Amino acid sequence: xxxxxFYLFGTVAVISALxxxxxxxxxxxxxxxxxxxLNVAALFATLSAHLIAVLQILIYAGAIMVFFLFVTMFLGKxxxxxxxxxxxxFGVGVLTVGAIAGGLMRLVRSxxxxxxxxxxxxxxxxxxxxxxxxxxxxxxxxxxxxxxxxMVGAVLLARREAKGARxxxxxxxxxxxxxxxxxxxxx
Amino acid sequence: MEAFQQMLSQxxxxxxxxxxxxxxxxxxxxxxxILGGVAVGAMFFIWTERKVAxxxxxxxxxxxxxxxxxxxQSIADGxxxxxxxxxxxxxxxxxxxxxxxxxxxxxxxxxxxxxxxGPDFVGASLDIGLFYAFATSSLVVxxxxxxxxxxxxxxxxxxxxxGAAQVISYEIPLGLAVLPVxxxxxxxxxxxxxxxxxxxxxxxxxxxxxxxxxxxxxxxSSLAEVNRVPFDLPETESELVSGxxxxxxxxxxxxxxxxxxxxxxxxxxxxxxxxxxGWYTGIPAVDxxxxxxxxxxxxxxxxxxxxIWLRWTLPRLRVDQLMYVxxxxxxxxxxxxxxxxxxxxSMVG
Numbered sequence: 001x002x003x004x005x006f007y008l009f010g011t012v013a014v015i016s017a018l019x020x021x022x023x024x025x026x027x028x029x030x031x032x033x034x035x036x037x038l039n040v041a042a043l044f045a046t047l048s049a050h051l052i053a054v055l056q057i058l059i060y061a062g063a064i065m066v067f068f069l070f071v072t073m074f075l076g077k078x079x080x081x082x083x084x085x086x087x088x089x090f091g092v093g094v095l096t097v098g099a100i101a102g103g104l105m106r107l108v109r110s111x112x113x114x115x116x117x118x119x120x121x122x123x124x125x126x127x128x129x130x131x132x133x134x135x136x137x138x139x140x141x142x143x144x145x146x147x148x149x150x151m152v153g154a155v156l157l158a159r160r161e162a163k164g165a166r167x168x169x170x171x172x173x174x175x176x177x178x179x180x181x182x183x184x185x186x187x
Numbered sequence: 188m189e190a191f192q193q194m195l196s197q198x199x200x201x202x203x204x205x206x207x208x209x210x211x212x213x214x215x216x217x218x219x220x221i222l223g224g225v226a227v228g229a230m231f232f233i234w235t236e237r238k239v240a241x242x243x244x245x246x247x248x249x250x251x252x253x254x255x256x257x258x259x260q261s262i263a264d265g266x267x268x269x270x271x272x273x274x275x276x277x278x279x280x281x282x283x284x285x286x287x288x289x290x291x292x293x294x295x296x297x298x299x300x301x302x303x304x305g306p307d308f309v310g311a312s313l314d315i316g317l318f319y320a321f322a323t324s325s326l327v328v329x330x331x332x333x334x335x336x337x338x339x340x341x342x343x344x345x346x347x348x349x350g351a352a353q354v355i356s357y358e359i360p361l362g363l364a365v366l367p368v369x370x371x372x373x374x375x376x377x378x379x380x381x382x383x384x385x386x387x388x389x390x391x392x393x394x395x396x397x398x399x400x401x402x403x404x405x406x407x408s409s410l411a412e413v414n415r416v417p418f419d420l421p422e423t424e425s426e427l428v429s430g431x432x433x434x435x436x437x438x439x440x441x442x443x444x445x446x447x448x449x450x451x452x453x454x455x456x457x458x459x460x461x462x463x464x465g466w467y468t469g470i471p472a473v474d475x476x477x478x479x480x481x482x483x484x485x486x487x488x489x490x491x492x493x494x495i496w497l498r499w500t501l502p503r504l505r506v507d508q509l510m511y512v513x514x515x516x517x518x519x520x521x522x523x524x525x526x527x528x529x530x531x532x533s534m535v536g
Contacts, residue, residue, distance in 0.1 A: 027336050028282060034329060054318045062325025063355055069332050070351045073344065125315055125375060 005046045013039035026072050030065055037061040049123030217310050221299045229448035230261035236448075236495045243499040271437035276339055279434065283337030287330045288435065288442035294326030295449035302456045303378035305466045305479030316377040317369065320457055321362060324412065327450060328354045331414075331421060331431050334443070338434040346430025350414060350421035353509060357411040357418075360517035364404040367528040368392050368461050377457065381465020388469030393462045397528045402462045404521050406493075409454035411509070413447065416498040420506055448491075455490035459483060463490075 016036040023029040037060045044053035121127055132140045234249065238256065241248025249257025275284065301316035303309045313319050328351055335347020369375055371392075372383045384391045392398040411418035422430030432443045459465060463486050466479035504512070 025280070028280070031283065031286075031329070031333065050313065050315050051318070054315050054322045058318065058322040058325060062322060062328070063358070066325070066328050066332065066351050066355050069329075069336075070348060070355075073332075073336065073348055125318075 006043065009039045009042040009046070013043065027069060030069050030072065034061045034065045037065070044123075047123065051123060051125045051128050221310060222296065225296055225299060225449045225452075226445065228452060229445045230265065232448040232451065232491055232495075233264070233444065234258060234261045235492065236498075239492070239495045240499045243496070265441065268437055268441040273439065274434075274436045276434045278339045280337040280339065283333040284434075285337075287334035287337055287431075288439045288446070290330030290333060291327050291446035292330075292442045292449070294323050294330060295446045295453060297323040297326070298453040299449075301377055302453070303381050303460055303465060304483050306378070306382070308480050309378055312376060312378050315375045317365060317375045317380070317457070317461070320377070320453065321358065324450065324453070325354070325358070327446065330446070334435070335431040338431070340434050342427040342429075343431050343433050346421045346423075346427045346433070349506060350431060353411055353414070353418065353420060356510060356513045357408045357517075360404055360513060360521045361408040361412055363518065363521035363525060364401040364408065365457075365461055366521075366525050367401050368398055370525075370528060370532065371398075377460045378465075381460040381467070384464040385467055385474075386471055388464075391462065391464040391467075391469065393464075397524060397531075398462060400524050401521070402458070404517050404524075405458060405462070406490075408513075408517060409458065410494060410497065411513070413450045413454055413494075415451065415494050417501040417504050418509055419498075419503060420509060423503060451491050451494055452487055455487040455494070456483070458490055459486040 013036050016032045016039065020029050020032040020036060023032060037056055041053040041056035041061070044050075044056060234257070237260065238248045247256075249260035251257055252263045253259025275281075298320045300310035301313050301319050303312070303316075331350040331354075332347045335343040335345075335350070338344075368380065372380050374380060388394070393402055410416075414421050421427075422432070427433070432440060435443060460483075466483040468474055468477055468482050
């Protein structure tokens with residue numbers, strides 16, 4: 001039963017990943033990527049890592065991809081249509097993917113990284129949070145700090161740009177989104 | 188689902204059946220029950236909305252279909268929508284245009300799996316039920332974006348962009364607001380959260396001052412999450428025709444409609460199980476003989492009524508006001524609330 005679900009979701013995930021990189025329209029690509037994430041979440045769920053599965057949907061599919069789509073919609077049509085890939089870039093990409101896949105296959109075949117079976121309680125919210133707040137506390141806090149720095153930086157950049165543009169922009173051209181909102185709130 | 192499985196085995200159907208077939212059948216039954224409930228419930232809410240709107244505006248609303256106050260109006264409308272021509276806009280993105288209504292409805296429908304209608308009436312008692320419900324509701328946003336983009340219409344696109352910005356913003360206060368309650372109970376399982384409010388009325392989380400602040404934030408944010416007035420910017424009729432579903436006709440439109448009302452019920456049901464005592468009536472003696480699902484559904488329906496009531500009472504906010512309320516009022520407030528609760532807990536122990 002588990003095997004069946006694994007192959008089902010795994011196959012669909014791989015197919016939708018392929019569709020993600022072959023579609024011309026970025027919005028369609030993004031939807032296939034979301035579909036891929038949903039299938040990866042299902043794979044996590046079959047491994048009884050429920051928390052990770054839900055986070056995969058909530059964070060990746062729900063927040064990050066929605067944000068991607070949001071930005072894509074803001075771009076002009078000429079920036080949106082994907083060009084035919086540069087052959088050099090394409091070749092490098094294929095080589096890299098091949099190398100990673102080969103390395104993974106060797107790792108699995110060698111069996112030296114056999115982590116062994118874990119119980120069904122391994123993926124519960126308690127287990128994951130305990131690990132995050134004990135063994136991996138430093139990495140966890142560091143990630144939080146990194147994200148905060150990134151956010152402060154983004155806000156700073158947006159504000160500086162908004163201040164520079166204020167003199168020349170007509171009121172009708174006010175951008176929506178966080179930067180525009182900040183400005184209105186200040187006024 | 189376990190209840191269904193048990194029912195099936197008791198009915199003697201399970202004789203000589205493989206366990207996987209039995210659980211599959213139980214899943215099918217549970218899914219069918221939820222689907223039927225959602226469809227009928229949504230039709231009832233649509234009728235309620237029109238009646239309440241009528242009374243608030245000093246008119247009757249639907250009066251003729253079904254003889255008694257137009258009770259069958261929604262069925263008549265459903266049949267009408269079913270028979271309508273299915274119109275595709277020129278240059279619409281076929282794929283996105285088609286999947287959008289499905290995504291919206293599926294997102295709302297999936298959340299029903301974890302709603303605890305009673306101690307034994309829950310599709311799947313997940314440990315992360317609350318999280319799961321928030322995650323599935325993010326599918327609705329994707330449906331909105333797919334609709335807006337796929338329609339190839341500028342009003343739809345504006346609506347979709349507003350919807351996306353609004354929903355991803357309001358998910359944050361929505362999640363932060365319930366965290367103090369989760370901290371106090373120590374579980375994300377909606378059933379456990381409801382169970383923690385057993386007893387007299389004052390053991391409901393609503394009557395704890397800190398949780399009350401959470402409840403207010405949750406209630407207002409949930410209005411934004413389901414795109415209801417005063418936060419219905421994605422479909423403002425006065426500016427965007429009908430927002431992201433401008434181009435939709437017939438059953439595709441009906442799915443958006445059903446999805447919206449199903450979603451209203453979901454956010455209300457979550458509020459009921461987290462803050463309003465779940466399936467408990469608040470009087471222990473009464474709990475013994477009143478069926479739990481009835482209490483739960485009545486409470487949720489009341490909250491849906493509140494949403495309808497607000498829609499016909501309040502004017503709509505502006506986009507920037509909407510964002511201001513979220514980022515500069517609700518998020519700091521819910522963070523402060525969470526911090527104060529943590530502080531109290533660590534001091535009291």
